[in-house]
Amino acid sequence: MPADTPLRLRILEAVTDAPAEGWDALVGPDAPPFVRHAWLAAMEESGSATEETGWAPHHLTLWRGPKLVAAAPAYLKFHSMGEYIYDFGWADAAARLGVEYYPKLVVGGPLSPATVPRFLIAPGEDVPALRRALLAAAAGSAQEAGCSSVHVLYPTGDEADFLEAEGLARRITLQFHWKNPGYGSYDDYLARFDSKRRNQLKRERGAAATQGISLRTVRGEGLSQAHARRAYGFYTSTCERHAWGQIQLTPDFFARVFRTMPGSVELVEAVRGQQVIAGAFNLATPERLYGRYWGAFEEHPFLHFHVCLYHSVEDCIRTGRKVFEPGAGGEHKVSRGFEPTAVHSAHLIFDKTLDGAVRGFLRREHARLAPAVEEAERICGLKPWPLAASPGTQGATGT
Known part of the structure; x- marks a missing residue:
């Protein structure tokens, strides 16, 4: 199709209104799972992300003839749950100003x-x-x-720079990510801590063995629908344990993801x-691991740290993954070597008074x-990683 063919905007009420092959051609084969067609389809078709749950699909797509050339997954939201860029205070300020x-x-x-x-965007x-064009479609x-x-x-970060240049209010918040500068072993990782902290991590990770607990990662062909049901159980056990917990994902969501995205799922x-x-x-992708949902049917000291952090850190070292993003929150991650990392958001608020208040905040x-x-x-x-180590070395090791 000629490049000068006019673009046509379509707003989709379901991601499945776009062909999976065309959508995934925009993101590439090693894209994070969260923008892939199968992930969004599982969210929507399972009843987890629908207008009834406060997530009405409103995907912005640009077409040149029959070809999908650009898209921005988007949702009309009727609450602020499940976003993790917290704007509850902005909603309260809007109410005081009489803004819906x-x-x-x-x-x-x-x-x-x-x-x-x-x-x-298509290559x-x-x-x-x-x-x-997508930003204008979003605003309009x-x-x-x-x-x-x-x-x-x-x-x-590149998109955030663009959005800020276009006049949106930019917000920077923190997550805590584990980063792999080239560790050859788990001991390389431990060697970067002082003796006191190193012994703490060893003690917490070693507790499982004294409790008779072993850990394993199931992936790829080893996954089954039984694992999908187990994953849902982990998820609901944590939601039900906390006052702030809210079960938004359905069993069918997990069943669909395990069935359609086995190469991206690890349990x-x-x-x-x-x-x-x-x-x-x-x-997971070849370079990154993303932690999502944890749960426990029995309580044991330090089990959360081992399941959610230590075991996967060692697995990332073994597989050569560069980054482990364990998700939102971070107080308990910081002392275990997860480094502060900027994450971005950008905000276009139509009411000028509210916009000014948000920008001041x-x-x-x-x-x-x-x-x-x-x-x-x-x-x-x-401690600083010895990036200047001689060729062939993996860095310092320690006990």
Whole structure:
């Protein structure tokens, strides 16, 4: 199709209104699972992300003739749950100003606090031009739908730069990621801590053996629908244990993901005797591991740390993965070597008074960010990695 063929905007009420092959051609074979067609389809067709649950699909797509050339997954939101870029205070401020904050338009994925491309552009296309077209479509369609605002959640840094240049209010918050500079072994990782912290990590990780618990990762052809049901059990056990927990994903979501995306799913299982007593549902690409949902049917000291952190850190070293993103939150991760990492969002608020108040809040929040990073880095306390090691060395090892 000639490049000068006019673009046509279509807003999809289901991701399945776009062909899976055409959608995935925009993201590439090694893209994070959260932007792939199968993941979004599982969210929507399972009843986990629907208008009834507060996530009405509103996907922005650009077509040149019959070819899909750009897309931005988006949802009309009727609450702020499941986003992890917290704007509850903004909704309260809107109410005081007499502004209806909901619905709002979220450009992003349901229940997926991970940095991924939000503007999906076909190879060979004019990226800035199509980003502007998608952003204009987001703003225009949001106003037509009676939304108060547009929120682009967890875009890449490059996309965040673009959105800020286009006039959106940029927000920077923190997650805590484990990063692999080239470890050859788990001992290499431990060697970066001081003696006190190193012994703490050894003690916490070693507790499982004294409790008669072993850990394993199930992936690929080893996964079955029984594992999908187990993953749902992990997820609900944690939601039910906490007052803030809210079960949003259905059993069918897990069944679909395990069936349609086996190459992206990993399940950590903690086994005592013949029983799986705890575990974590993770997602993976060749270079990154994403922690999603954990749960336990029995309580044991330090089991959470081992299942959600230590076991997967060692597995990332073994497989050569570069980054492990365990998700939102971070207090307990910092002292275990997970480093503060900036994540981004961008916000277009139509009411000028509310927009000014939000921008003022973001300026104050940003001023507090540098001290928070410095404190997290102090607690993390990793020694510098010897990047200048001679060829063939994997770095220092320690006990």
